[in-house]
Amino acid sequence: MTSRALAPALALVLLAGAVLRFATLDAQSLWYDEAVTAQLLQMDLRGMLGAIPDSESTPPLYYVLAWLWTQLFGTGEAGMRSLSALLGTATIAVAWALGRRLGGTRAGLAAAALVAFNPLLVWFSQEARAYSLLALLGALSALLWLSALEDDGVAPRSSDPRRSEDDRAANSPAFGPRQMRLLAWGAVAALALATHYYAIFLVAPQGLWLALRAPGLRERATALSLPLAAGAALLPLALHQRANDGASFIGDSALATRLAQVPKQFLVGYDAPLEPLLIALTAVAVLLGFAGLAALLAGRATACARRHHEIALLTSLTAAALALPVLAALAGEDHLITRNILVALPLACVLVGAGLAAAAQATERGAAAALAVACLAGIVAVVGVARDPELQRDDWRGAVRSLGPIGEPRLIVATPHSALTPLRYYLPGLRQATPPSFTTAEIDQIALPVRLPGDRPEPPRPVAPVAPAPGYSLVGRTDGDTFTVLRWRLPAPRPEPVAPAVGLDGEPAAVLAVGAP
DSSP: OOHHHHHHHHHHHHHHHHHHHHTTTTSSOOOHHHHHHHHHHTSOHHHHHHHHHHHOSSOSHHHHHHHHHHHHHOSSHHHHHHHHHHHHHHHHHHHHHHHHHHHOHHHHHHHHHHHHTOHHHHHHTTSSSSHHHHHHHHHHHHHHHHHHTSTTTSOOOOOOTTSOHHHHHHHSOTTOHHHHHHHHHHHHHHHHHTTOGGGHHHHHHHHHHHHHHOSSHHHHHHHHHHHHHHHHHHHHHHHHHHHHTTTGGGGGSOHHHHHHHHHHHHHHOSOOTTHHHHHHHHHHHHHHHHHHHHHHHTTSSOOOHHHHHHHHHHHHHHHHHHHHHHHHHHTTOOOOOGGGGGGGHHHHHHHHHHHHHHHTTTOHHHHHHHHHHHHHHHHHHHHHHHHOGGGSSOOHHHHHHTTOOOOSOEEEEEESTTTHHHHHHHSTTOEEOOSSEEEEEEEEEEEOOOOOTTOOOOOOOOSSOOOSSTTOEEEEEEEOSSOEEEEEEEEEEEEEEOOOEEOTTSSEEEEEEESOO
């Protein structure tokens, strides 16, 4: 593909990727984790930073950026999520640059398209959490890492015994292109670590390889100083958050189950319409890409020596970013779910894109068709999720709307027990009910199912619901796609005891109050 043809094609891919990310930012309700983000962003900066150690399991960089962002765009659904959409769109451009580096313009365009239309990357580009930033920084760190390993960057060690490493370093410029590339990688690696702890599984192999390849102490210090400083600064916070065990829910499902979910979710996201068909179509394209990649690595397809070497390096790096979390989980540090290893997905897309470009040497139409099918499958999955509430996030917004206008005081009995945080985003003034009693004429029951990673359980649907207290009559019921709401009323207000309660699913419920008294 000529450079003249590349520009409009790349612009079209970027535009399409941006439309998929920005067009439906507020179509879905915030789910629990995003409501926590909103709660943090509504604080002042000092208060937010003080709350992160006990409310989050990740470092603070994303929240600082999001806090600054929402000072301009607000903490509404679209305002918060637009930062992730912008970061996700930027990832498309980085994937193009990385793919072009590995295999030329065709590989760059294929990599950009696979990232632009990947359903899971689109999903996290529409979520007010750190994952879109993690994916961007991971892809950028890989690009800068390969740049730092260029022959005029970190050169192979000379076999000349008359020149020591220190002599070669001493004769290099004090702060030339080599140091700039190393410093740029180090800065991005440090930012990745400050975004998500699982970035270490990508950054550590990069840093180790640079440490082995760098020809002198100055180069090693330039490359590693910022990541090591970031790691040391974050260690106390990481230990504190680990003790909080905020990610303990991950272990509620078997590691084997979570591992089996990863390839499916990388291909078509958490859920999709026509899921088996879309998985099969996308898998065929990926397998063809891997076949082209294998041909490149085996020397059966043409590639210059530098590109061949860099493809091997990126393949090894991506494999390490996927394998090391598994080893950590087997060793007892089990926080492995798909979103925590999202940093590897853009790199995998780039490798598949380079493989499809290589496969085009043998079957140009087949490679082009495979890429088109994978992109089309991604679009179908993204649009299908946007149209089907059952495939979307928990609909706390819909549950609150089902309560109708709130003029008089109400008690709300909600499950899961953590319901206060997402409900309060849509119902300001909601609070924990305090004993001994609360005077009301209405008690509402809200139930959303507890979801383990990758699950889509049905909300409870009681056939013959029992009144939460004597005398109450059922005056309204809403069976939403992801929630159930029952409204119970008395003819006149009376004091109701505030005590531990169970929800519609029989699990411990949050007892909440809205309105005076």
